[in-house]
Amino acid sequence: MGLLSLQRETHHSMEVVQSRKLWSKFLRANGYQLVRCIGQGSFGDVYSVKCLTTGKAWAVKRLVARHDIQEDNYAMAEIEALAYIQHPMVVGLKEILLCPRLACIVMQLAPLGNLEVLVRNEHRHAVFSATDITLTDITSRKLNSYSLDCGQQIASPKKDSLTLSNPSERIKLEHGDKTSYEASVTDLNRQGNLVCLEGLDDYLALCCSTPAPSPSGPAQAVDPSFLSLAFKQITSALVFCHDLNLAHRDVNPSNVLVFRPDLVKLADFGLCFRCRNRENTTENERNSAPDTLCADYLGRDHYTAPEVRRQEPFNAKPADVWSLGCVLYFMLQSNHPPLQSGDLLDGVADEDCQLIPAEYDVTLVKKCFATLVQAFANKIPNHNIFIILMLQTCFNHTIFLTPYVWNNCGRQLFAHVLCDTTNEHLQGQVKNQSK
Numbered sequence: 500m501g502l503l504s505l506q507r508e509t510h511h512s513m514e515v516v517q518s519r520k521l522w523s524k525f526l527r528a529n530g531y532q533l534v535r536c537i538g539q540g541s542f543g544d545v546y547s548v549k550c551l552t553t554g555k556a557w558a559v560k561r562l563v564a565r566h567d568i569q570e571d572n573y574a575m576a577e578i579e580a581l582a583y584i585q586h587p588m589v590v591g592l593k594e595i596l597l598c599p600r601l602a603c604i605v606m607q608l609a610p611l612g613n614l615e616v617l618v619r620n621e622h623r624h625a626v627f628s629a630t631d632i633t634l635t636d637i638t639s640r641k642l643n644s645y646s647l648d649c650g651q652q653i654a655s656p657k658k659d660s661l662t663l664s665n666p667s668e669r670i671k672l673e674h675g676d677k678t679s680y681e682a683s684v685t686d687l688n689r690q691g692n693l694v695c696l697e698g699l700d701d702y703l704a705l706c707c708s709t710p711a712p713s714p715s716g717p718a719q720a721v722d723p724s725f726l727s728l729a730f731k732q733i734t735s736a737l738v739f740c741h742d743l744n745l746a747h748r749d750v751n752p753s754n755v756l757v758f759r760p761d762l763v764k765l766a767d768f769g770l771c772f773r774c775r776n777r778e779n780t781t782e783n784e785r786n787s788a789p790d791t792l793c794a795d796y797l798g799r800d801h802y803t804a805p806e807v808r809r810q811e812p813f814n815a816k817p818a819d820v821w822s823l824g825c826v827l828y829f830m831l832q833s834n835h836p837p838l839q840s841g842d843l844l845d846g847v848a849d850e851d852c853q854l855i856p857a858e859y860d861v862t863l864v865k866k867c868f869a870t871l872v873q874a875f876a877n878k879i880p881n882h883n884i885f886i887i888l889m890l891q892t893c894f895n896h897t898i899f900l901t902p903y904v905w906n907n908c909g910r911q912l913f914a915h916v917l918c919d920t921t922n923e924h925l926q927g928q929v930k931n932q933s934k
């Protein structure tokens with residue numbers, strides 16, 4: 500089956516959008532059962548659905564155009580980008596259902612929602628600490644029974660936490676007469692001290708009509724191991740897109756989807772921009788051609804680069820890198836970065852840097868902030884260098900220089916590193932790459 504399926508218009512597109520019954524019927528005719536709305540963005544709503552033949556959960560983003568959907572630049576940019584970019588940290592496309600005024604993008608479902616919600620502590624019901632699993636959120640989702648089978652003992656449904664430590668223990672959840680969910684300790688997916696019960700959120704999404712309520716209390720800092728991994732993954736997705744000459748232009752935490760505590764993916768390519776013309780003949784010519792500047796100043800306020808906010812024609816790749824730094828700030832702070840870049844730089848450069856939560860290795864994070872400051876102050880002109888240095892200084896990440904990155908910024912990177920005599924590890928890495 501191809502990616503694109505053109506739909507006959509059985510109902511007027513707008514009727515399908517306005518009536519839940521017709522929308523559900525439309526999905527069913529295409530092989531999916533509607534579960535619930537899981538997101539509302541400025542370009543369209545997102546729904547979780549279940550494939551009628553396999554039972555697998557997917558997400559459907561419904562984009563509506565005023566006129567012909569194929570003339571809607573944003574819808575087409577998103578479709579083209581998702582079909583073109585295949586990377587483990589970019590949300591995967593299953594198929595597109597295309598009507599005259601409607602495009603439905605069927606893609607992988609992120610069971611843990613987006614990074615913004617996760618960081619703001621609104622969605623932690625699916626992320627448990629390694630040994631202590633809180634069931635309050637599960638029970639409040641109208642699950643009418645659960646049991647913990649550990650040998651002879653069945654835990655009381657009133658108990659709001661349980662400990663799974665023995666591999667033979669199993670957790671079992673049941674909802675009405677529909678389906679049940681079972682997992683054992685061995686099914687737990689671990690990343691640092693975060694644990695996710697594989698498939699639990701899929702199960703909850705399919706059998707519960709209402710989303711879980713947000714837990715009260717202040718947001719806690721994100722687990723450093725999650726932060727480090729998530730940041731590397733977003734960066735790797737973005738570097739990959741940039742190497743394809745595509746800029747995302749809307750990098751912000753609501754566009755980072757959390758699949759598991761050890762896997763995030765970049766999504767929402769509606770503002771995606773091709774920085775170099777595909778028609779340029781050879782690869783060499785393409786690589787040496789200057790990037791096309793953007794002159795539409797979109798994106799999410801707190802995350803857009805200063806040049807975008809000043810509405811100056813801008814190069815979209817470095818602007819993405821600014822946004823990436825802002826996402827790192829958000830993960831560290833559980834708060835959006837200040838709107839004024841001056842305030843951001845002052846905060847970051849502050850000697851006692853109050854911005855760093857106590858859980859983090861202050862030295863590493865300070866190094867990272869120092870790198871951010873340099874990049875933000877445009878002392879490092881090349882965004883790729885910024886990405887590489889940030890990964891290296893912040894998370895001690897091994898550097899892989901692709902030929903493209905090396906050709907474009909290897910020399911500058913080398914020059915920069917030579918000035919930083921304290922960073923011997925990085926110097927070693929760069930020397931190895933330059934042999």
Ligand SMILES: Nc1ncnc2c1ncn2[C@@H]1O[C@H](COP(=O)(O)OP(=O)(O)OP(=O)(O)O)[C@@H](O)[C@H]1O
Nearest residue numbers: 538539540541542543545558607608609613753767
């Ligand atoms: N594949 C998915 N799995 C789970 N949730 C998703 C998925 N895609 C989107 N969402 C949820 O829906 C929200 C809106 O989706 P998306 O950002 O793609 O829409 P948009 O209209 O482009 O929004 P924006 O206003 O950010 O431009 C996301 O923030 C996320 O919470």
